[in-house]
Amino acid sequence: MRNYKPRARLHIDEIISCLSAVVSTLQENPEQALKNLRKIGKAIDDQVPYRDGHNLRVTDYCLMIAQELGFDENEKVVLEVAAILHDFGKIGIDENILLQPRKLTSEEKEQVGLHVMRGYYILAGFNELIEALKGIKSHHECYDGTGYPEGLSREEIPLIGRIIAVADAYDAMTSDRPYHKALTKSEAIAELKKQSGYQFDPTIVRLFIKCIKKKIEK
Numbered sequence: 001m002r003n004y005k006p007r008a009r010l011h012i013d014e015i016i017s018c019l020s021a022v023v024s025t026l027q028e029n030p031e032q033a034l035k036n037l038r039k040i041g042k043a044i045d046d047q048v049p050y051r052d053g054h055n056l057r058v059t060d061y062c063l064m065i066a067q068e069l070g071f072d073e074n075e076k077v078v079l080e081v082a083a084i085l086h087d088f089g090k091i092g093i094d095e096n097i098l099l100q101p102r103k104l105t106s107e108e109k110e111q112v113g114l115h116v117m118r119g120y121y122i123l124a125g126f127n128e129l130i131e132a133l134k135g136i137k138s139h140h141e142c143y144d145g146t147g148y149p150e151g152l153s154r155e156e157i158p159l160i161g162r163i164i165a166v167a168d169a170y171d172a173m174t175s176d177r178p179y180h181k182a183l184t185k186s187e188a189i190a191e192l193k194k195q196s197g198y199q200f201d202p203t204i205v206r207l208f209i210k211c212i213k214k215k216i217e218k
Ligand SMILES: [Fe+2]
Pocket: 086, 087, 115, 139, 140
């Protein structure tokens, strides 16, 4: 298991002020803004267990799916922003809960689940993030309507939320976590297939598996 010793970390206020400077440049220079946003994504990652690059891996998986879906440049930017910031609200969630090696109690699960709306409310002040916020808010919704925070189902869930959900789950499954050892890629793919149509949008699962298999074969 990884060593979870905290490194010197930025304060959340510093992250928010960097974020504010970066998002204000998204319109005029998205390429540079995204480069800077990825640095902020790293700073966010350092704030939250498991500090292993989760945000940025999820972002890269999302962009692979976007490519398959034929997203235009603008749609890709929105998705990338949402993916980098999807777990922003985990900053400040009790680390002892996030690092539990056992199954969480329902109260603890509820605590962790709060990260969705925390992130949403903290970032809601940025006009430039309006579209991305839809993905941040909906990345734990389930295709069959059993997710949170709103219990949306199928196409009610914004497409970028459905994309992040698949990328996020695959990365969590294939990474070591205090409560499980990393699954192999094929075990994780099997799990995505099992949850296709329940937790996940079947089209996104199909496209993601196509991309990931191509990546594995390379
Ligand atoms: Fe999340």
